[in-house]
Amino acid sequence: MKRCCEGVGLPCLFKGVGMAGPRPPRFLLVFDFDETIINENSDESIVRAAPGQVLPDHIRQTFREGFYNEYMQRVLAYMGDQGVKMGAFKSVYESIPLTPGMPDLFQFISKHHELFEVILISDANMFGIECALKAAGFYSLFRKVFSNPSSFDKRGYLTLGPYHSHKCLDCPANMCKRKILTEYLAERAQEELEFQRVFYVGDGANDFCPAAALTAMDVAFPRKGFPMHRMAQEMETKQPGAFQATVVPWESAAEVAHYLQELLKKC
Template identity: 25%
Template sequence: MSECHVPSVEGSLVVFDFDHTMIGCNSDTWVVEQLSKRKEVILGKLSEAGKRNAWTAGMDQAMAALHEEGVSVESIRECMEAISIDEGIKKAVRRVSSRGGDVRVLSDANTLFIEWIIHSNGLGPSVSKILSNPAHVEASGKLRVRPFHTDPHPPTSTSPPNLCKGRVMEDWLSEKQWTRVVYCGDGGGDFEGCLRVPSGGVIMARDGWTLHKKLLQAVEAGDPPRAPIQAWTDQHDLGTQLDALL
């Protein structure tokens, strides 16, 4: 594990994946588990959609199924707002924001879920940008989820069709000369984003999860990412490491 420390966070960019990184669960499956009377059926269909690389479309269908069951958007929001973010992570986010850094969420979940959880945990003023699959509520009360990217990714991208985090990171990195870039993630969808982190940055990858495995495979293949890799085990550990890093 590489040890990195830079005394100032001013001008830095700190990027968080959301599910299983900033929060300790998968918000998509959590809401179905908590609110649906047919959760086994819906989760089964969602799993099948994931295997077809169509998770976002599957989540849109899952929200339609909840609507058919009579589950209100208010109930969905309350379910999301019950999810807590680790105190150490919240401390790190607030510190970066207050000291001139930029904290952003880059996630394959959806904008509404993330906004509800971020604000209920008091981090709304500290997170400058949330980029995810756009979600909205129709007049009927049905929550809809749409893919962020609708145009093809570059041929070399390994990302799911709805969101290439590598493309997003390229856009963000071109905005200015960041003093440092820190990327926190866990899943395979974070891999392309991590490859864009410059050498002066840090990749915070969840130990033993897909992102970590893919990064180690790249190292073994002689094609490592430019930034050092730092592993974390759970949200408390991530918060502790960010406290030391930032």
């Protein structure tokens, strides 16, 4: 991924006649949702709206690795059959807590909103993400949210679909986050906005795929001890230097805010 400002610490300049000096650096900040922004897996959380707050064995046993989206379609159909309506889902999504330090990070981004373009790429669903972020008061921070389409049908059932199809062998059948991120960067480049650096904040195995495509200018923020972190460590052990981005693990998202704050001092 070619970017402007390839020299460390160099300001990004307007190209055009009559422009008077440098503009602030522009960074792309990419977030995962489940267990990154929120401190739970939202797909598991909504089971709290099911009768008895449990799923029957005949539903749970249909799960297949790599086809979680299809599994959740069956879970939601079951919950619809049990009479679970929009209000119950909304109540659960709105009650899920943010991860430690995430409000601090979001407030920092909001304070420096002219420097950061913020997007979210998640294998959850659009309805749940919108509910959670609006309840927390941070939905407006995101220029774009990429997630699986969801809506309520005529029966009042919450329905779910796959985001897209792809050819990546390392990602779930319904979503490759690397494909989404690569296409987004290409789209913004066509609009004459190339980012100085990309920052990726995530936790899961499906966050490792896009993070592994980052350049040496970029920073991956894996949640400490979660699959994305372990996979980055394993790659560094097996193929030193293959994971190009700087890796900054975090337990509190306030650590991410502190890192970004220190970086801005150098720009």
